Amino acid sequence: MRTSFWTKLLDVVSPRSCPVCGRRLSPGEQVLCAACHLHLSLTHFERSPLDNPMARLFWGQFPVERAAAFFYYYPQAPHSQLIYDLKYHSMPEIGEALGGMAARRFAAQGFFDGIDVLLPVPITRRRQWQRGYNQSHTIAQGVRSVTGLPIYNNVLRRVSFKQSQTTQHARERMLNVEDAFCLKDGSGLEGKHVLLIDDIVTTGATVIACGRTLAAIPGIRVSVMSLGLTKD
8 A cells, every 4th residue: 555645654653552562663564563463363264254264153043144244352362452443442443444454455356246235233322422433343444445335324223232242142142132123224225235344252142133033124234344253
């Protein structure tokens, strides 16, 4: 990617650092330094989007077309700092940069063929106010920069947030998001193929709750993309 004069100047005035190793980023590096990018544990699910470990989480739960995560997410591992900074340290640029990286790799395999709309998993209004943004929307922005696909933010609404999913087991996660989403405006999506975008998928409970809600729209087709798939 070409680096603008202003980006180069900003790097001199306010140097950026890699959130994983702390090394200063060069003007041509995005979010991650070259070494940490090289050690990102890629899933390569985009090569088999119909049948992979993430897609299987959704089988029998809602009609899913294809699914892929960009990398394996290991809690407490150095690269987990990327997601932590995205969600809790007011760094939305991480989501956009990683979304773009993932989209370029996925597009090369035809992952976005036939998809009409990008649909970020919503968060509650209170969460968005506290955080200042929806992290899934920032990822979708990165995907849009590569694909040109429109982002729809008013289709689903998160109506409840009982507690964080982070420390819960599979059944607890499913119960935690039961009835957590409602259909706000599904007009214009009949017969469309939407790509549901989330940051991290662990048990798939949140995506499943969204997928089941979307299934009320006649003829809708749903695919799923995330940055990470949790792996112990």
